[in-house]
Amino acid sequence: MELDRGSGRVGVAPGGGALPAARYLILASRLVPDRDGGFTISVLRRAIDMAAAGADVTLLTVDPGETADHDAHRAEWVRRGLLGSRESLRNLFDDVRSNPSWLRRAAIPGPVPSSPWPTRPIVDDSGAPVLDLPVVSGDAAWHLTDAPVRVYDKGAVIGWLPGFGGLYRAWLNAVAAEATPGQDRVPVVLCEARQIGETLVTAGDPPLDAGIRVLHTTHACHVLSPLRWDSPMDAAWERWFEIADRFDGVLWLTPSQRDDVERRFGAQRLRSFVVPHPAPVVSAPSDPVSGRIVILNSLIPRKRVDHVLRALPAVRAAVPAAHLFVYGDGASGAELRALATELGVEDAVKWIGHVADPETQAWASADVFVLASTNEGQPLVVLEALAAGVPVVAYDMPYGPRDTLAHGGGVLVPDGDIDALAAALIDVLSDRERRAELSASGRAAAAAMDAAASMRALGTAVRAALADPVSR
Incomplete structure (x- = not known):
């Protein structure tokens, strides 16, 4: 239209x-x-x-x-x-x-107001100044200040714009x-x-x-x-x-x-x-490794990877082949590794770290995907897992898992309930017919949530x- x-x-x-x-x-x-x-x-x-x-x-x-x-x-x-x-x-x-003409046309002519902030020069390929950006620090809302952006032409200030907004x-x-x-x-x-x-x-x-x-x-x-x-x-x-x-x-x-x-x-x-978000098209062939639980997120407190680690001993007791592959890195990495050792599951956890194209590795071999965050928007990884036919076990957090799994492909767990998280993982990993049903319904749900x-x-x-x- x-x-x-x-x-x-x-x-x-x-x-x-x-x-x-x-x-x-x-x-x-x-x-x-x-x-x-x-x-x-x-x-x-x-x-x-x-x-x-x-x-x-x-x-x-x-x-x-x-x-x-x-x-x-x-x-x-x-x-x-x-x-x-x-x-x-x-x-x-x-x-x-490359072409500052639009900037110079928009500049307010006349004296530039004073500002308490230092500035950062932006220069062109010849080294000539084009503008000065204010460097706003501390608690100030940098994007809302009117600290002047000085505008140059031929090495001289010709005007200014009010802050980043201008x-x-x-x-x-x-x-x-x-x-x-x-x-x-x-x-x-x-x-x-x-x-x-x-x-x-x-x-x-x-x-x-x-x-x-x-x-x-x-x-x-x-x-x-x-x-x-x-x-x-x-x-x-x-x-x-x-x-x-x-x-x-x-x-x-x-x-x-x-x-x-x-x-x-x-x-x-x-x-x-x-x-x-639409579910992507996942081209990687599905060849799940029995018992492989996959996490794919940053290692930060909001992602609650520690909850998955705490659930792992119970999962292994029921499903001895269970093991955890963690894709991603972050500030909590060392603390989480220490927790795995403390819980006695360090031999069942493989820390993959960051990879640029995880889809070709993670989804092809995952038996189940787990998401234990405190909150999300609409996590892309859940859509990717469904599209790949990987069952999802997720906390019922705001927002995303409840809406995304409404048409199948996963199990919602009461938010923060580690015992329930372990029970859901055991259910999916130990019942192959159940896993196959979730895989099929997840693919169908992803197909309905496509780019179109x-x-x-x-x-x-x-x-x-x-x-x-x-x-x-």
């Missing part, structure tokens, strides 16, 4: 795909190989799925790294098949080094205004980071172009312990909810999280849509944003 700006009519785009015709810009903070876990992979996969659905889509990042580093990241993503071409991933600071909005306005030959398509931004999202809809110069639609995705649980719908939130989430009604749509990964938000704030507070279903859900949200944009 395509919006006629003059009449406000919405028409069918050539091809009649799930996504309306628009200029899609997926905006993230950074997309660095092997950083930020499932977030990075989910953003790249979304872009691939959108392009496969016929969308005109460009990825945008704002991390102030060097162009050579960004080029290396692009090359690696292309190698892994998660980026169609290097040109489809742009970075603000690469753009400003810089981000100026760049997005410039990118959105770039003409698509033969087309006049409305720019639709999918913002993937809360801090960046706040800067886009906050008042300031330059304002975000009124013709740009902004849909904000979510990737994480919004509440703190005890993780109920009315539990406290941290300051960043509280601040984000204060301005979230300025987005043309908020995209939740699960119905459960959307329902909890609406229960808390009212169904009319936000324009909410459920756009889940995710794109249809996204298309619904985009059509609403095109037809009825919010007033900012």
Whole structure:
């Protein structure tokens, strides 16, 4: 579908795909190989799925790294098949080094306000300064300060922009205004980071172009312990909810999280849509090793790998072949290894560490996958396991496992109940017929949660944003 700006009519785009015709810009903070876990992979996969659905889509990042580093990241993503071409991933600071004209046009002329913050220079390939970034430290919300970004031309300061927000909005306005030959398509931004999202809809110069639609995705649980719908939130989430009604749509990964938000704030507070991650296509052949329990996540307290280790002695007593393969690393690694020794299961645990392409190893040989986190958004690993035919045993945490396993493929365990976790693992590992049933139902569930279903859900949200944009 395509919006006629003059009449406000919405028409069918050539091809009649799930996504309306628009200029899609997926905006993230950074997309660095092997950083930020499932977030990075989910953003790249979304872009691939959108392009496969016929969308005109460009990825945008704002991390102030060097162009050579960004080029290396692009090359690696292309190698892994998660980026169609290097040109489809742009970075603000690469753009400003290569052509700073948009920055200079947006700069506010006149004296630059004083600032308590030191600055970091950004220079072009010749070493000439292009801009100075404020370096905001301490407890300050760096992305919301008005600390000036000094703008240069021919070595002299010619003006300034108010903070990162002014810089981000100026760049997005410039990118959105770039003409698509033969087309006049409305720019639709999918913002993937809360801090960046706040800067886009906050008042300031330059304002975000009124013709740009902004849909904000979510990737994480919004509440703190005890993780109920009315539990406290941290300051960043509280601040984000204060301005979230300025987005043309908020995209939740699960119905459960959307329902909890609406229960808390009212169904009319936000324009909410459920756009889940799609289950990927897993091509690795399934050859499960009997008794192999797989964990695939960072080794940090939130993932509660210690719960799985504490369940392992009971599992081994019932299923002597049971053993644990742990993919991932993190700050808790040494502590977890010590716990395995203390529990007497160190001989049954193999610490794989980080691998760039775990799918070819983990899912092909896994007998069962276990997830014991305190909270998630919608964990990609659960979808990957289902698609590979690997049964899932997961705590019933917010958010993701309950919604994702609703149509089969796994066992939900009361949150935090280690004995129940052990019992579920024993059940799956010791009953081969039960495992086969879960494997088959998981594959069927994953097939129904494919990229086409995710794109249809996204298309619904985009059509609403095109037809009825919010007033900012």
